[in-house]
Amino acid sequence: MGIFDSEARAWLKAVLGDNVRFDEPMSKHTSLKVGGAADAYVRPDTPETLTAVVGWAHQNGIPLTVIGDGTNLLVRDGGIRGIVIVLTRCLRDLRMSGDAGKTVRVTAGAGVRLAALCRFAVANGLEGMKFGLGIPGTVGGGMMMNAGTAWGEMGDVLDSLTLLAPDGHIRILPADALVTGYRTLSWEGRRPDCDGSPPIILSGCFRLRKSDKSPAELTGEAREILSIRHERQPVSSPSAGCFFRNPPAGSGAGALIDRAGMKGATEGGAQVSTHHANFIINRDHARGADILALAARVRDAVFRRFGVVLEKEVRVIGATARG
Structure with a gap:
């Protein structure tokens, strides 16, 4: 049921009709193909509906998470509490x-x-x-x-x-x-x-x-x-684009990761791309936890080798899975 009682669900269904899904796996809606369920996944089809949902959520203290195409995004395996709002239908001018x-x-x-x-x-x-x-x-x-x-x-x-x-x-x-x-x-x-x-x-x-x-x-x-x-770029594999920001000076993140020996490294179903080392791909039914663990190993290897701290470019949201 997430955080929504029957009254809240009824309001969302009345306003959005088929454009709201409850307990919706975010793995269906991110380019990395990972992510637990959103309590409510909402796709308003007009700006007016968007405004109504935002106002209702604000008045009722319900968290909002706004996404577009789900690229450059990693959703943790515990999913997202509250409402995920997708803008690709209503803001197309x-x-x-x-x-x-x-x-x-x-x-x-x-x-x-x-x-x-x-x-x-x-x-x-x-x-x-x-x-x-x-x-x-x-x-x-x-x-x-x-x-x-x-x-x-x-x-x-x-x-x-x-x-x-x-x-x-x-x-x-x-x-x-x-x-x-x-x-x-x-x-x-x-x-x-x-x-x-x-x-x-x-x-x-x-x-x-x-x-x-x-x-x-x-x-x-x-x-x-x-x-x-x-x-x-490894365009044929699920990824979120470049995982780390390039450092402000010196070699780019991909080159540092390669030289640190992490190109091709794996963790569960996740892999550092052999095509471009700054891409972490979902090679085989990876979990969000696999990708984050691999990213941590990459970050540690680069720091130990070069003393450079890599910062994530990919946005990481959602809750950690229990157990």
Whole structure:
């Protein structure tokens, strides 16, 4: 039954219909294919329904966990208490929202897949989103972690973001109110966290540039970048992307893990990828505990060899399984 009594379940069913599932295994909804059950797994299909659920949860003291596509995410085997809210159905607006000379503003809902935003930019002859090619997940998740690659990051093009507070108040924060760092975004000393209370990021507005190249040329460049990324990453195996952040100086995390002798190391059903050492893959029905134990071994090996402390890039949420 989780934390919900029959009255709470009835309210959620009345508001959401088939868009709520109780005691839902999160292993079905994460790219790592691990995770215990969520008390309630909710997929609002309109912004109004999202606002209603957030307000009801806030009034009743029910924890909220917000996710997009379930990438860059590890859910522990004990599952998630309260409500898991998925934004991919209700926040799908994607449009050009302003044009000033060579600068074009594009608004994307938090539930839009980052790949769709990149395709939209290319199709409209816009530059600035090259860094996002091949990054899985949603625009909301990408903003929350300031996703990026060697070609740039979300903070480089983010013009503003729109937030939903627990009381239903909507607020727009301009770029100069945001603080971005390597895989982090914050405002007023706060940062969003998918294992805590709202505010929830509803959308972002991005400053892109009109390109002198044709959409066909931009498409060709995009395909080349995607090809390079797919060659370097274990795209055919369940993973959460790069598991550790790159250190601020020196070699990248993958190179350090490889040189520490951990490439190919296993723990239960989890394995350090032999294709790219900064990926931990679910090789054979791994549990979340397997992946976390392997990550701890990797971290320890790198520290003992190089004195470098690796920090997780993957977000870890949920409860530890009992027993």
